[in-house]
Amino acid sequence: MDILAQTDVRRAFVNSSRSRTAAVTFPQQWPPADAAEVDFLAWADPKAPQRAYLVVAPPVTDETVAVELRLGESAGPRRAAHCDWCHTQDAAAGSRLVVAPRAGSRGRSGNSVGVYVCTDFGCSERARRPLKAHQRSVSGAPDLRVEELAERVGHFVARVLGEA
Numbered sequence: 573m574d575i576l577a578q579t580d581v582r583r584a585f586v587n588s589s590r591s592r593t594a595a596v597t598f599p600q601q602w603p604p605a606d607a608a609e610v611d612f613l614a615w616a617d618p619k620a621p622q623r624a625y626l627v628v629a630p631p632v633t634d635e636t637v638a639v640e641l642r643l644g645e646s647a648g649p650r651r652a653a654h655c656d657w658c659h660t661q662d663a664a665a666g667s668r669l670v671v672a673p674r675a676g677s678r679g680r681s682g683n684s685v686g687v688y689v690c691t692d693f694g695c696s697e698r699a700r701r702p703l704k705a706h707q708r709s710v711s712g713a714p715d716l717r718v719e720e721l722a723e724r725v726g727h728f729v730a731r732v733l734g735e736a
């Protein structure tokens with residue numbers, strides 16, 4: 573995805589107040605080293621561990637969108653922890669519930685959208701790993717994991733925006 577300036581990201585929040593947006597703590601390294609090879613950026617706020625942020629940009633969405641997330645408990649490594657975005661259960665720390673208040677008045681009245689996502693938000697890298705032999709299609713169907721990941725993340729953002 574395109575590299576975004578922090579001021580642009582702050583301006584792109586759709587479900588957060590101006591004061592909360594101003595208080596967002598970015599990762600020490602910005603943009604992250606792998607920004608060019610991912611379908612979204614997401615990180616937990618180093619100063620507010622229950623808060624996280626998701627940033628998506630074209631082509632996943634029409635324009636740059638930033639979403640404030642609330643983090644639930646990790647399902648933990650012992651439980652099969654299927655990720656709703658990359659459809660793997662490979663994250664070492666499992667997946668955890670991530671909840672986004674919806675944009676606008678619906679969000680203010682408590683309406684939210686939740687998904688289980690890899691705790692480390694490493695879905696983009698997982699979707700690009702070489703397929704294991706048993707995962708390859710016998711019929712030669714194309715590997716659409718990256719496209720499907722982008723579609724699922726885009727759908728999540730559309731739900732936050734009330735468009736889906």
Ligand SMILES: [Zn+2]
Nearest residue numbers: 655658690695
């Ligand atoms: Zn994932």
